[in-house]
Amino acid sequence: MINIITYLVQSTAILTVLYSVYWLFLRKDTFFQVNRFYLLSSLLLSLIVPMLDIRLFAGGPAATVIIMLDPVLITSEKIEKITSSHISWFEMAGVIYFTGVIIFSLRLMIQLIQLAIIVKRNKITRQEGANIVFVDRGYSPFSFFSLIFIRREYYVDGKLTPVLTHEKIHIQQHHTLDLLLIEAAIILQWFNPFAWFLGRSMKSIHEFLADEGVLKKGFLKNEYQTLILNEAMGLQVNNLTNNFNVSLIKNRITMMTKARSASWTLIKVVVAIPAFFAVLFLFTAGSANKLSAQNTQQNAKPTEQKKTVDQEKLYTAETVFTVVETMPSFPGGQEALYKYLRENIKYPEEAKSKGVQGTVFITYIVEIDGSVTNVKVLRGIGSGCDEESVRVVSAMPKWSPGKQRGVPVRVQFNLPVKYKLDDKGVKKDGEEK
DSSP: OHHHHHHHHHHHHHHHHHHHHHHHHTTTSSOHHHHHHHHHHHHHHHHHGGGSSOOSSTTSOSOSOOEEOOOEEEOSSOEEEOOSTTOOHHHHHHHHHHHHHHHHHHHHHHHHHHHHHHHHHHOOEEETTEEEEEEOSSBOOEEETTEEEEEGGGOSTTTTHHHHHHHHHHHHTTHHHHHHHHHHHHHHTTTOHHHHHHHHHHHHHHHHHHHHHHHHTTOOHHHHHHHHHHTTTOBOOOTTSEESOOSOHHHHHHHHHSOOOOGGGGGGGGGHHHHHHHHHHHHHTTHHHHHHHHHHHHHSOHHHHHHHHHHHHHHHHHOEESSOSBOOBOTTOHHHHHHHHHHHOOOOHHHHHHTOOEEEEEEEEEOTTSOEEEEEEEEOOOTTHHHHHHHHHHTOOOOBOEEETTEEEEEEEEEEEEEOOOGGGOOOTTOOO
16 A cells, blocks of 8 residues: 555656646647647656656655554543544545546446447448448547547538548547546546646647648638537537547637747747656656666675675664555554553553643654664653553564565654543643542
């Protein structure tokens, strides 16, 4: 789960940064192929770079977030874990994320099934060098891979020849592959609005490219724009199709009448280069050091290799991680941990007599041999509660140690211990207990 969260954070950050560059500097230009290439590159980078076996900084902690265990409630009668149905926020976030993934995966399947039903119901006809599916419902013309879907009543005397040309361009430039890749990104990043924004921008670019291709074929601009307006009321089947109408008629007509961007404005693409290298450095920092260390080991003499290995072991022993690939585990699991705390923590008599209650925050490190050390109070409430919390945590049995890339490492945890008295045990202001 830790790896999945790391991947999603990095992937979302990459996509957000690179798409923001497009939105600020490139979206209004008429270099449609350049913009398409930029958006596809941004999408692929966001999906691939986080999967590389790299860390943010070589040899450093895997993250800056310290694992916070579920709070423990201590009363004068008993101790219990504060959860509803024993699900931590970490587990709940995972449930919510994977529920979204399932929902949007089903959405993609339904869209594919919908298209398959339309094809099966209406059959494929080969005309004018294209695979055409005539539909009777009020759909706007659209394409999907090599298929063009068009209303039969409008296919008369070649009136829709520009439309067919438009859809053929979608097919020739393989725009459906772009849309499927975007759908895959949306499934993984359904929570990221920039993934949805990128999808809309890519569809706009597809339409601009197709319109540009139609006009290059010699069709009159005014007649073609009139045809677009007449087709504006058609329905869109789903997000996987390249529709003749994608609710951006105004933008399409604006782009057709807009003067071509001057060649020198391509220099704005250079703005993306710093963003690209910043992202690359951010998520690959440490790879060069790691590779250099590997090459040094391979080329070193036996005595030098032994020295390097010993230094790495020493470094690992001194480093305290916060999140690792394999997190430490208490013998018997998390429930066993809370059972241990339930059976050992006692509400101090001093605190009960003074009516003291509140939360003690304890931090500790699980060592590479599983022992618990460096038990400290981050924030306490006094009256014996701090000492009692430290005593019980310090006496924990050995854990199964955490591991990073198969090597045991030290991992830090925080544990909130909440002491609470019932109403009878709480001293009111100005009142002697």
